[in-house]
Amino acid sequence: MAAQTGLLPTPTTPVQITKGLSLWLDEKRGSRQSRQAVQCITRSPVLQGHAIKSKSRFTDSYGSGAPCFLYNILSHHPDLVIIVSEIDGNQITETRAALKELGSSIPVYQLSCTYSRNA
Structure with missing residues (x-):
């Protein structure tokens, strides 16, 4: 779903989780003024x-x-949540439930980290 929105990379696109991700998200969203x-x-x-x-x-x-x-x-005051995890579980469901309990329905996306044995 996240890849279809054009906001997040497709699963085949490697993303380094650093300040670069912040800048990349700004570019994808068309803003240099967003807060992360x-x-x-x-x-x-x-x-x-x-x-x-x-x-x-x-x-x-x-x-x-x-x-x-x-x-x-x-x-x-985020306008979306991106979960970065090593292990996929119920993170999206639990985050949506936590946000709903706090009165928010902002979008929630997940990026899964994988590590190469050669790294």
């Missing part, structure tokens, strides 16, 4: 309040059973 933010899930639970405005819970894609958390998903 990088957020990572954590297994560390934090109490909500003060700087922590929202707390979303996710399952561990590695299957450990440990809960994972993402805080303040909407704090930078």
